[in-house]
Amino acid sequence: MRTVRSVDEHVAAVIALGGPLPAERVVLAAAAGRALAADVRSTVDLPPWDSSAMDGYAVRVADLGPGAVLDVVDDVPAGDTRAVEVPAGAVVRVMTGAPVPAGADAVLPVELTDGGTVRVRVDDVVAGGANVRRRGEDVRAGDVVLHAGDVVGAGAVGLLAATGHPDVEVHRRPRVAVLSTGSELVAPGDRLRHGQIHESNGPQLAAAAEAAGADVVAVEVVRDDVDGVRAALHALAARADVVVTTGGVSVGAYDVVRDALLAEGDGYLVHVRMQPGKPQAVGVLADGTPVLGLPGNPVSSFVSFEMFVRPLLRRMLGARHVHRRRLTATLADDLRSPAGRRQLLRARLDWSTGTPVAATVGGPGSHLLGALARAVALVDVPEDVTHVAAGSPVAVIDLREHW
Ligand SMILES: Nc1nc2c(c(=O)[nH]1)N[C@H]1C(S)=C(S)[C@@H](COP(=O)(O)OP(=O)(O)OC[C@H]3O[C@@H](n4cnc5c(N)ncnc54)[C@H](O)[C@@H]3O)O[C@H]1N2
């Protein structure tokens, strides 16, 4: 018997199969794409001291006036660690990023002077505080600068380094094993005999899992043989946090993932009210490893990964937001959708008018790989909607990565 579920019910059931994995400390170079396991506090003020924003002269504003000539008593480049002071009636030459000497209350840009190095003529004045970056104006020592669950992007790596962190605590990446099933499958590059196709779901799912932040530990292929599938599931489960299979979950005579999971005892089959991706299998092996059985049609496996596997992997990665960003787009062309199934159509997004226009690519057939690479979004048509007219607003799932 198959359990019938909505997409949201199945998403909830799959996400419940795992939680954030244990934390580990990694160097910053390995932190991008990982989710923080704990809040991070700054070890320093940023800037750590009053800092010059310009090449010029550290001045006492009271000494300035158009035409004033002042002694240049010192020269402070970036990296100068001395404690320097500006006496009244004089200036100190400073460079961008250099500490502003004590006593100065502004930096006069070199362009507003004659550029002198012994004495300098002031051509124009600045207000108190001008071009001085105050200690701590950006970040204060002890401030929480990043939160647990934040996914580290390039900006966060820069912030971590600037706030004094050579390494950071992140959740372990989920280890994913991919198992493609099908006696018709041969390796890409092998010559196809009649009845054979190139194995494409394994590489596709591995790439999707890597992009989701997972560590893909295996991509294997087995023939349609229940014992072979069971043996492969156990071997892969020993090395992985999640096993993802494709093919063999429908009602065919040789749908072996279905039979293997049923034989494992803790598997079940689901009809999800969606297109593509109706038949799904979910199980937990004896060692506790979840198995997600995706349908074999390439578009079905792609969409099923997006809707079910990716949120689980994001949750295991520790990311706060496990779902893709959703947008509202204008539909380019009329579309039809089956009653009672939520349809997820591959689409391009055209931003040339400033707001997104979604044009579906490829037909509704779940075997149509030709246009898959052009899809950057999925148009999400609710179960009860059977027709959407061109020009209507539609919900869209944005497939591009966002930090
Ligand atoms: N009588 C019925 N037949 C089917 C139903 C149904 O309700 N009643 N559902 C259809 C739907 S919808 C789907 S989706 C598929 C899912 O079937 P399986 O998960 O059992 O997948 P397979 O039969 O093994 O393969 C389907 C199709 O995909 C190709 N395939 C499989 N694996 C790969 C791979 N790794 N790389 C590339 N292509 C792959 C396979 O050759 C088949 O053409 O069932 C429908 N049938």
Ligand code: MOO
């Ligand atoms: O549910 Mo299937 O994925 O439509 O081809």
